[in-house]
Amino acid sequence: MSPDALATLPFAQVEIEQRSGESCIANDGLCPGWIVDNLGDYATPLVEHIYLTLFSVVVGFVIAFGLAILAHRRAWTMRPISATTQILYTIPSIAAFFLLQPIVGRGFMAGAIALIAYTLFILFANITTGLQNVPADVKDAARGMGLTDGQLLRQVELPMAIPEILAGLRIAMTTTIGLAALAFFAGAGGLGEPIEQDIFFKSNVVIAGGLCLLLAAISDLILLGVQRFALPWRRAQAT
Amino acid sequence: MTASNASTTDDRQPADERRQQAADLELCEISKLYPGQSDPAIDKLSLKVEAGEICVLVGPSGCGKTTAMRLVNRMIEPTDGDILIDGESIRDRGPAELRRHIGYAIQRTGLFPHLTIADNISTVPRLLGWDKQRIDARVDELLELVSLDADDMRDRYPGQLSGGQQQRVGVARALAADPPLLLMDEPFGADDPINRERLQNEFLRLQGQLRKTIVFVTHDIDEAIKMGDRIAVLKKGGKLAQYASPAELLTNPADKFVEDFVGADRSLKRLALQRVRDIDLWKVAEAREGERSEDVRRKFEDSDLPFAILLDEQRRPLGWLSDEAVRGERVTNDTRSPATPHIDLDDILRDALAELLSNGVQYAPVLDSRGAVSGVLSLEVIGRFLHSAPTESRTGAELVMDDPEPIPGEGDETPENTGK
Numbered sequence: 088m089s090p091d092a093l094a095t096l097p098f099a100q101v102e103i104e105q106r107s108g109e110s111c112i113a114n115d116g117l118c119p120g121w122i123v124d125n126l127g128d129y130a131t132p133l134v135e136h137i138y139l140t141l142f143s144v145v146v147g148f149v150i151a152f153g154l155a156i157l158a159h160r161r162a163w164t165m166r167p168i169s170a171t172t173q174i175l176y177t178i179p180s181i182a183a184f185f186l187l188q189p190i191v192g193r194g195f196m197a198g199a200i201a202l203i204a205y206t207l208f209i210l211f212a213n214i215t216t217g218l219q220n221v222p223a224d225v226k227d228a229a230r231g232m233g234l235t236d237g238q239l240l241r242q243v244e245l246p247m248a249i250p251e252i253l254a255g256l257r258i259a260m261t262t263t264i265g266l267a268a269l270a271f272f273a274g275a276g277g278l279g280e281p282i283e284q285d286i287f288f289k290s291n292v293v294i295a296g297g298l299c300l301l302l303a304a305i306s307d308l309i310l311l312g313v314q315r316f317a318l319p320w321r322r323a324q325a326t
Numbered sequence: 327m328t329a330s331n332a333s334t335t336d337d338r339q340p341a342d343e344r345r346q347q348a349a350d351l352e353l354c355e356i357s358k359l360y361p362g363q364s365d366p367a368i369d370k371l372s373l374k375v376e377a378g379e380i381c382v383l384v385g386p387s388g389c390g391k392t393t394a395m396r397l398v399n400r401m402i403e404p405t406d407g408d409i410l411i412d413g414e415s416i417r418d419r420g421p422a423e424l425r426r427h428i429g430y431a432i433q434r435t436g437l438f439p440h441l442t443i444a445d446n447i448s449t450v451p452r453l454l455g456w457d458k459q460r461i462d463a464r465v466d467e468l469l470e471l472v473s474l475d476a477d478d479m480r481d482r483y484p485g486q487l488s489g490g491q492q493q494r495v496g497v498a499r500a501l502a503a504d505p506p507l508l509l510m511d512e513p514f515g516a517d518d519p520i521n522r523e524r525l526q527n528e529f530l531r532l533q534g535q536l537r538k539t540i541v542f543v544t545h546d547i548d549e550a551i552k553m554g555d556r557i558a559v560l561k562k563g564g565k566l567a568q569y570a571s572p573a574e575l576l577t578n579p580a581d582k583f584v585e586d587f588v589g590a591d592r593s594l595k596r597l598a599l600q601r602v603r604d605i606d607l608w609k610v611a612e613a614r615e616g617e618r619s620e621d622v623r624r625k626f627e628d629s630d631l632p633f634a635i636l637l638d639e640q641r642r643p644l645g646w647l648s649d650e651a652v653r654g655e656r657v658t659n660d661t662r663s664p665a666t667p668h669i670d671l672d673d674i675l676r677d678a679l680a681e682l683l684s685n686g687v688q689y690a691p692v693l694d695s696r697g698a699v700s701g702v703l704s705l706e707v708i709g710r711f712l713h714s715a716p717t718e719s720r721t722g723a724e725l726v727m728d729d730p731e732p733i734p735g736e737g738d739e740t741p742e743n744t745g746k
C-alpha cells in the first residue's frame with residue numbers, strides 16, 4: 088500500500104496522552120518509563136488482534152478445506168475455485184475493509200470477512216498441492232488393497248498432505264496477523280488502532296508493532312512445533 | 327449344536343480351507359478398450375490359472391500386461407468378457423470388497439510413507455476389522471516370513487528402509503490377510519540384478535510354503551522363466567501368443583514372435599530351469615587316506631575321471647589325488663589340486679556353470695546337503711545336457727519346490743550302470 092493512499096484517507100489523528108511533562112514523550116521518543124506504565128492499555132487491542140486472526144484463519148481454513156476436497160473430487164471445479172480465490176487475493180486489503188462496510192456494517196465482521204477472503208487463496212492452494220503431491224503409486228496401492236475413496240482421502244491423502252497444509256497455515260497466520268493490523272479501517276480494532284492513533288509517537292508504535300511481530304513469531308513457532316510433532320515420518324526420514 | 331450340523335461343517339472345512347489358501351482364476355474372453363483409443367489394449371484374452379500356480383504375464387512394453395492384471399481386481403473395468411475366481415464372477419462383488427481378498431503388490435511398492443511398517447502391513451487386516459492382537463501377531467509373522475527382523479522393523483517408516491527391504495514389506499503387505507490370489511506387477515523391477523535375484527529366490531521359497539495363486543507381471547523373459555509355473559506371452563494389443571510351461575516355451579515356441587521374444591539363447595536359458603541334481607553327473611573314484619590303493623584303482627573302471635578324489639571321514643572332499651598317491655600299497659594324502667569349487671546338488675545348473683567358469687576349472691565335486699560328495703559336474707556333462715532333447719516331465723514347476731526329491735530308481739536305469 089502506497090504512502091499516498093494513506094495520506095488521502097480520511098481519518099482523524101487523536102491524541103491519546105498528555106505530553107506536557109517529560110521531554111522524551113514530548114519529543115515522541117522511545118520512553119521506557121512510559122512503555123512500562125502504559126503496556127496494560129494494549130491488552131485489549133492485542134486480544135482483539137488475536138481473536139480476529141484466529142477467527143479468520145479458522146473460518147478460512149474450513150472453507151478452503153471444503154473447497155479443496157470438492158476440487159479434488161470433481162476435477163472440473165479446480166480452475167474456477169482457484170481463479171476465484173486468486174481474484175479475492177488480489178483485491179487491495181484496504182479497499183476490501185472499506186468496501187465491506189456498506190454491506191455488513193462497520194466492525195468485526197467487515198474485518199474478518201476481508202481477512203478470510205485473503206486466507207482462502209493461500210490455504211486452498213496449499214491443501215490442493217498437498218493432495219496432488221501424493222504419489223500415484225501410493226494411491227494405486229491403496230485402492231488396489233481395497234480402500235474406498237473416503238478411506239483413501241482420510242487414511243492416506245490427507246495425512247500425507249499435512250506438510251503442505253501446515254506450511255499453508257503458517258503463511259496464512261503470519262499474513263493475517265500482518266493484515267489484521269489494518270483491520271481498524273473496517274472498525275474491527277486490533278493492534279493497528281493504537282498505531283494509527285499516534286503514528287508519530289515512537290513508544291506507541293514500537294509497542295504495538297512489536298506485539299504484532301511477537302504474535303507472528305509465536306504463532307509460527309507453535310505451528311512449527313505442531314509440524315514436527317505431527318510428522319514423525321518426515322523427521323524419521325531426515326535422520 | 328446337533329450332530330448333523332457338526333458333520334456338515336466338518337465336510338466343508340477342507341474345501342473352505344483350500345479356497346482360502348489358493349483360488350482358481352479364469353479369464354474368459356476378456357477385452358479392454360480404453361476410451362478414446364482405436365485398438366483394444368486387451369483383446370479376447372482367455373487364461374486359466376490353476377490354484378497354487380504362478381502365472382507370469384510377459385511381453386514387450388505396452389502389450390497390455392498391467393492392464394490384464396488390473397482387470398482381475400477391478401482396478402480396470404473390462405469392456406467385454408468376464409473373470410472368474412473360484413468359478414464366481416468378479417462382477418458380482420464390490421470392487422473394494424473384492425480387492426481386500428486379493429493381494430496387490432506393485433513395482434514402486436506404493437508403501438504409505440506416513441505409516442510405520444507395522445501399520446503398512448496391517449492395512450488390509452484393519453480394513454477387514456481384525457482385532458489388535460491378531461494384527462500384531464500377524465505383522466510379526468509376516469516380517470519373519472519375508473526375512474526381516476520384526477523388532478527392528480515394526481516401528482520404522484518406509485523412508486528408513488532400503489529398496490530391497492521396502493519391496494519385502496510390499497510383499498508382506500500383499501500377503502497380510504492371507505489372500506488366496508495375489509497380483510504382482512513387476513514387484514522386483516526396481517532392484518539391481520543381485521538384489522532382484524535374491525528377492526526372486528526368497529519369493530519362490532515363500533511360495534513353496536504358501537502355494538498361492540499368483541498373477542505375476544514382468545517384461546523380463548528371464549524372470550518369467552524363473553518365476554513362472556506357466557507363462558503367458560502377450561503380443562501388442564493384449565493377444566495371447568503362447569501359454570505354456572517355461573520348458574515348453576523354451577523348446578517349442580509357438581511362433582516367430584515367441585521365438586524372438588524368448589531369445590536366441592533359449593537353449594542356454596534351459597540351464598536356469600534345471601538343478602544339478604536333475605542331470606547325470608560324472609562318477610568318480612573315492613579314496614580315503616590309508617585305504618588300500620588296489621581297492622581304489624579298481625574303482626577307476628567305473629569312474630569318468632582318471633584319478634580319485636580324497637575324502638575325509640564325513641566323505642567331504644579334500645582334493646584330487648595325484649597318480650603317486652595311489653601307487654603305493656596304501657593311499658597317501660598327496661593331492662594334485664584342491665577339489666574346488668564345491669557345487670551344491672540344489673544349485674541351478676546355470677549358476678553351477680558360472681561357478682566352474684569363474685574358477686577356471688573343467689569339473690568340480692558336487693556335494694549333498696551334508697557336504698558329502700555325490701558326483702562330479704563337468705563342462706562336458708553340461709554340454710551333453712544342452713544337446714539332449716528336453717524331457718517333458720521336467721517343468722519349471724519343479725523348480726519352485728523347495729527340496730525336490732530325486733526320482734527313486736532313476737539313476738539305476740542309466741546305460742552305464744546296466745551296461746557294465
Ligand SMILES: Nc1ncnc2c1ncn2[C@@H]1O[C@H](COP(=O)(O)OP(=O)(O)OP(=O)(O)O)[C@@H](O)[C@H]1O
Nearest residue numbers: 360361363367386387388389390391392393394545
Ligand atoms: N489409462 C489408460 N488410458 C489409455 N490407454 C492406456 C491406459 N493405460 C494403458 N493404456 C494403453 O494400453 C496399452 C497397454 O498398457 P499396459 O500398461 O497394460 O502395458 P504393459 O504391458 O504393462 O507395458 P509395460 O511393460 O510398459 O508396463 C498401452 O498401449 C497403453 O498405452
Ligand SMILES: [Mg+2]
Nearest residue numbers: 391392393511
Ligand atoms: Mg506395466
